[in-house]
Amino acid sequence: MANPIEKNGTPSAEELLTKREASFLKYKNVIISVVAAIIVIIAGTILYNKNKYVAEPRQEEASTALAKGQEYFANQQYDKALNGDGTGYTGFVKIASDYSSTDAGNLANLYAGLCYANLNKWKEAVQYLEDYSTAGDMMISPAAVSALGDAYAHLNELDKAVDCFKKAAKMADSEADDKTNNSLSPTFLIKAAEILESQNKKEEALDIYNDIKKKYVNSAVSQEIDKYIERATTK
Template sequence: MATYKKRGYKPKTKAEKADVLEEQSTTAEVFNTLDQGASKTEEWVAKNQKYIFIIVGLAAVIVLGYLGYNKFIQEPKESEAMNDMFQAQKYFDEAINTGVEKDSLFNLALQGGEGKFGMLDIISEYKGTDAANLASYYAGMAYLQTKDYSNAVEHLSNFKSDDVVLGPIAQGSIGDAFIQLEQKEDALDYYTKAANMSSNAFTTSMYLFKAGNVALELGQHSKALGFFKRIKEEFPSSTEAANIDAFIGKAEAASN
């Protein structure tokens, strides 16, 4: 059994002397093992020092390269892209807000005018930028407004956003395009996706309502009923909730 020994303690018996010698021997072995381990580590480092420096150097190059790319290439590129997109965005806004020569303005937004880039140029020239991503949204919506539904689907599908309103509108607009292409099953998928992307009284209730009506047309009455009930329960103050009981009744009647 081990006992606590005060500092300066001197062994009195042979047994105690033997214990002390054994303890000192064990301690020496421990430190010797540690010394050997340290020596082996030092030998390994010395032997592989060249490779260690290469690995550390490569890691530094990758990190600095990434930071440098963002600072000196990506950021200026984003700024340049947004500047080049200004005129096209102006055409788009005019088409939405004024309604005068609407199709012509949307085409200018797409193709460019006055020597300035259009949205299609931004997408082509500035691939991988936030500006090009946003240009895909504008292009898709412009094609939707000018009834070029296939191109609307293509460009809106390329747009990515986590925004609680913009993201659902892009997906729901793909659904609108599929309605015009008479692909109702696809439209229902996109309306459902748009409704589930976020939860708000504007986009969620709007796309639940559109999904419910398309589901009714497709004969999917129980699914339509579920969409309409969600509007009533989750968004009772929304525009779509105003006459929702009539649609719930219609879906229930069709289900029976």
């Protein structure tokens, strides 16, 4: 699978992270929700093709219901994806409720949370992203936890957001072959550190930046990490 993560723009070393700038970065970083959505669509299709979710009749029924929602989601028709189209498709919200005991129902929670995020309905996004049960995978679950972090950030629950981004990085690393996911983890950690800077917790942010420099030497982020380090050390 190609790396779906888009690299955020890096401020110059001379720019201090003011509260206004931190807010801008926080709202811009909702891009990860879209990233997570792409991962879910691709991985979901693969899993269905392998019949992971259709081992039983109820699973098959749920995954069939989910498929139409995936189409609406891919076409950015988030309202229809969430609430149905009135012509047979009932929506992610109802699928999540009606098939809560199935894997497809669980996946509907993730899709619903991402839809609400794209509609700027952050409380609802948190509700469904929290209800999504993560698994031991390297891409989907970490991205889902990061998306939850974005939602918390938009609600100004910054400590929870930082915890989510750190957790997402740890999850991504734990499933990587060498315990280092150079694609996802540094991206998540950068977001955590930027929020810490906005809270004037520069030492904590600096620790994260230094860890990125040491551990993720093959990542794209590491090529510019010195700018983040210099910014965090500026008094």
